Amino acid sequence: MTKPLDIAVVGGGIVGLATADALRRTRPDLSLTVLEKEPEVAAHQTGRNSGVIHAGLYYAPGSLKARLCAEGAERLFRYCAERGIPTTRTGKIVVATSRDQLTALAELERRGTANGVAMLRIGPGGIAEIEPHARGVEALHVPATGAVDFGDVARAFAADLSRAGHPIRTGFEVREARRSGHLTVLAGPPGDVTARVVINCAGLHVDRVMRLLGHEPDLKVLPFRGEYRGLSETAAGLVRGHIYPVPDPRLPHLGVHFTRNVAGRVELGPNAVWAWGREAYGRLSGRLPDALEALSYRGFRRLAQNHWRTAVEEQWRSLDRRSVVRKARAMLPELEVRDLESWRSGIRAQAVNTDGALVHDFVIREAPGVVNVLNAPSPAATACLAIGDHIARRALAHVH
Template sequence: MYDFVIIGGGIVGLSVGMNLGKRFPNASILIVEKENKIASHQTGHNSGVIHSGIYYKPNSFKAEFTRKGNESIVEFCKAYDLPYEVCGKFIVATKESELPLLQNLYQQGLENNLDVEKASAEEIKEQEPHVKCLEGIRVRKAGITDYTKICQKYMDLIQEQGGELKLNTRVIGIKNTEKSKVLETTQGTIETKFMINCSGLYSDFITRLDGFKPPAQIIPFRGEYYKLKSEKNYLVNSLIYPVPNPEFPFLGVHFTRMIDGSVHAGPNAVLSLKREGYKKTDFDLKEFFEIVTYKGFWKLIQKHTNEGMKEIIRSFSKIAFVKSLQQLIPEVTINDVISCQAGVRAQALKDNGSLVDDFLIIQNKNSLHVCNAPSPAATASLEIGKYIVNQISS
C-alpha cells in the first residue's frame, strides 16, 4: 500500500509529487498516468508563457500563486539549466473603447503587486515596431519556457526521492476501505492511504468516482493556433496581447514568441466535442452528450452567444482569424501564417452557467481533488504543489 497516489502526470500532478517527496521523505509516492508519457495533454499543448498574474482578481488563488510562481518557475529553470527567457509582454489597446478597460487592468496589476507600467504607442514601438495601438501596459516579468522539459525535471526529482510512475494506467473505479482507497485501474488494483486527483480534463470524472459530486463540470474548449512563417518571425519580439473582453472568459488571440524562436498566433476558444479533441473532427458521443445535457452549458451559451459565434467563425475561416491578428499587427497577411498544434483547456463550469474563475481545490478525509486548474496553472505549478501538500496533515 502506498502512502500517496496522484492521478495525473501533468505539471500540477508532478509538482504535487515532487513537493510531497520533500515534505514526507520517507513516504511511498506513486503517480498514475493513463497515457504512455507524462505531460501529454494541457501541459504538453500550451504556449509556454510564464504569466505575471495581471488578469486575476486580487487575493484569489490565481493572483497569488501566479505572482509567486512567476518567480519560482524562473528560479527553478535557473537551478536546473532549463530554457527560459523573461522577454516581457505588452497588452495593447487598439480602440478608444478599450482604453478604460486597459486602465482597469493596469490598476489590477498594481493591486496584485506586479511590475507593470503604462506605455505609449511610441514606447511600445521601440520594442515592437510592427504593433499598431493607442497605448498599452508593459508587463516586464512575463516570459517563456518549455513546460514539457520542466515536467521531465519534476519527474526526475520525484524518482530521485524514491517516487514511482506508472504509465498506461487509467483509473476506472475507486473503492473506500476503513483506512485506505483502492483504485481499480487498467493495470490492476492500487491501494493508497491518500489519493490526490490532478487529472485535468477528467478531474470531475475522478471526483465522481470517489463518491463526491464536483461543484462544477469540466467543459473542454479547444484553442486553435497559427504560427508565423519563419521569414516573418521578425514581426514579433516578445508577447503581444489585446485588452481582454471582461464579458468573455478568454484572453483573445495574441502573439507568443516561443522558446524555440517561432511565433504562435492564437488561440481562439471553441467547444471541443471530445475532452481530448485536438482536431475539429474529434468526437466522442458519450462526452458530447454529457456536455449538451448539462444545464450550465446552455446558460453559458445564452450569456456569450455573440462572442461564441465569433470564435466559431475564426475556427473555420482563416481570413477571420487573420483579421483578428491584424488588429494588433496590420502587416500580417493570410499568406504569412500556417496552422499548427491546438490545445484543449479544461474549464470548470457551474450549474448557473458561470465559469469557475479561480483554481478550485476540494479536500475530503483521505483524498484531495484539483477540480479546476486551467491556465495559468503551469506558471503557478510549484505554488499549487506547495499549497496542496500543506493541506495534508502529517
C-alpha cells in the first residue's frame, strides 16, 4: 500500500496553489500534493479575471476579506518582483457620476480608511488630472491599485511546489471520497490518493466536493458569468489606469469598470450574468444538471425574487453592446460602440445562503481532517499569499 500523504489539496487555482506553497514553506517535512481536474492549473477563475490587484477599499472592516486583502496585496507585489513577474501599479479612481452617489462614495471612503487604504477624495479637476477623459462629480483616488496576470502567479507557485518534490497532479478529478480511520481516500480516474488532511479549494465545485467528503454544505455555489469587452487600440488611449463606478452596496460585484492590464490591454467589464452551468462561459452554453440543481435551491429562487430587476438589466447589457456603452459613458463620455472589439468571459463562484443572500466574506468550514474553502471570490487572488497562510495554519491543526 502506498504511504498516505500528509495533505492533499483539491483545486489547482491560485488559492489552492498558494495554500500548498504556504505549507511547503512552513512545514517542508510534510508530504503533499495538489489535485487539479483540468490539464493545467489556473484554468477557471484564476485565469479568467481582470487581473486587478486590489488595495482593500470595498470590504467590511474586520472581515477576512479586509484583513487578508491589505496584507496580501503588498506581499503579492513583493513576490512578483522577486520572481520577475510583471506588475503595474497605475492606481484607480472610483467615480461618482451624480450627487446621489456621494453617500455611497463616503461609505467607501469610511471603509477604506478603516482598512488602512491610502486614498484621496477628489473633485472634477482631480479626476481630469488623473484620467483626462473621465468625468464625475467626485471620486476616490486609490494609488496602490495595480494589475498582474494571476495565471503567471499560479504557475510560479506550481513550479516552486514541483521543484520541492510536491507534485501537481493535473487531470485528477475527485469523483468519490471515503473516510478510513484517520485517513481520507480520494478516488479519481487516475487512481486513488490517500491523505491525512484534505484541503478543499475546488472553486466552482467546492460545495460538491465538500458533499463528497461527507459534509453537507450550508451554502451553495452559484455561477455568475462576467463578460469583458476589449477596447480598440485607439479607444484604449482614453484610459490610463483603472476607472470604477460606485458599486451597489447590496451586491459583492464592483460594477462594470475600465481596467488596463499588464500587457497594456484595456477592457470594459465584468458584468454579472447568471450562468446556466458552472463552467458555461459562452452566452448560449449551459449544462442541464447544473441549471436544475440551481433552480431547485431555495436560495437561488429567493435571490432571483429579490434582484430580478438587476438580473434583467445585466442580461440585456450582455446582449446589447449599445446599452453597455450608454452606461459606461457616464464615466467615459467619449466611448463609442465601435470602440468595443473583442469579448471574453469568466465565471465567479459565488456562495449564496438559503435565504437568497449573497455571501460577502470568505468562508472556511472545517471537519475532522478536512478544511473546505467554501467562498473565496475576489479579492482572493489579490490576497492569495495571505489567504494561503491562513488556510495552511488551519489545516496544520488537523495534522497528527
